[in-house]
Amino acid sequence: MKKIVITIDGPAGSGKGRIAKYIAKKYNFIHIDSGLLYRKTAKLLIENKINLNKLDQIKQTLIKNNNFSLRNNNNLRNEHIGKISSIIAKINFVRIHVNKQQIFHTKQKTKKKGFVIDGRDIGSVVFKNADLKLFIEVNPAVRAKRRHKQLIDLGEKSIYAEILKEIKLRDKQDIIRKNSPLVVPKGAHIIDNSNSFRKTLIKINQLIGQIK
Numbered sequence: 340m341k342k343i344v345i346t347i348d349g350p351a352g353s354g355k356g357r358i359a360k361y362i363a364k365k366y367n368f369i370h371i372d373s374g375l376l377y378r379k380t381a382k383l384l385i386e387n388k389i390n391l392n393k394l395d396q397i398k399q400t401l402i403k404n405n406n407f408s409l410r411n412n413n414n415l416r417n418e419h420i421g422k423i424s425s426i427i428a429k430i431n432f433v434r435i436h437v438n439k440q441q442i443f444h445t446k447q448k449t450k451k452k453g454f455v456i457d458g459r460d461i462g463s464v465v466f467k468n469a470d471l472k473l474f475i476e477v478n479p480a481v482r483a484k485r486r487h488k489q490l491i492d493l494g495e496k497s498i499y500a501e502i503l504k505e506i507k508l509r510d511k512q513d514i515i516r517k518n519s520p521l522v523v524p525k526g527a528h529i530i531d532n533s534n535s536f537r538k539t540l541i542k543i544n545q546l547i548g549q550i551k
């Protein structure tokens with residue numbers, strides 16, 4: 340039976356990961372967090388002390404390491420890795436590498452009913468023919484507040500004003516980059532997730548109910 344594919348795109352801290360996890364649990368889907376794959380790539384390059392201006396070094400390292408698991412690891416969630424992920428996400432070779440891994444994971448044999456994939460370019464580039472595309476919006480101040488709380492809860496140091504600055508910078512980098520910028524994918528439903536999460540989920544469940 341054909342597996343359902345749902346894509347969720349949106350800026351940093353919009354809650355797309357939380358929404359993806361909810362969908363995966365409720366509908367028995369596999370969750371592919373593409374941001375996590377960028378973070379794993381960033382960590383690999385940091386650990387190997389790769390000069391990010393040397394494309395050859397990046398290529399060689401990634402060619403040797405092309406099998407990232409989908410398992411989450413909280414130590415990937417820090418701001419330094421987030422910053423480096425955003426920088427390397429501008430490089431076309433890195434994007435192709437991460438996209439291939441996402442597609443590879445959707446080709447694996449599974450009893451699950453489908454896939455929910457979240458990121459910045461999932462509905463616009465990686466899975467253009469998805470059964471349902473969502474684009475999550477939340478204003479930057481609300482996102483910074485949420486991210487700040489998340490970091491404090493993880494036991495990390497965090498200063499709200501710096502987080503807000505970081506979020507705005509990350510948005511800018513994601514929007515203005517040449518390769519796969521953050522856009523509302525064609526055919527996507529825009530969901531405002533600034534207020535109650537419950538309302539967001541009601542809307543999303545309605546949309547999933549309409550998938551044919």
Ligand code: CDP
Nearest residue numbers: 351352373374375377424425428458459460
């Ligand atoms: O947690 P946050 O939303 O900030 O980031 P993430 O989803 O963990 O992804 C880390 C970084 O990878 C983002 O800041 C993006 O710059 C980049 N990314 C991307 O370019 N394309 C994706 N599909 C996913 C992430």
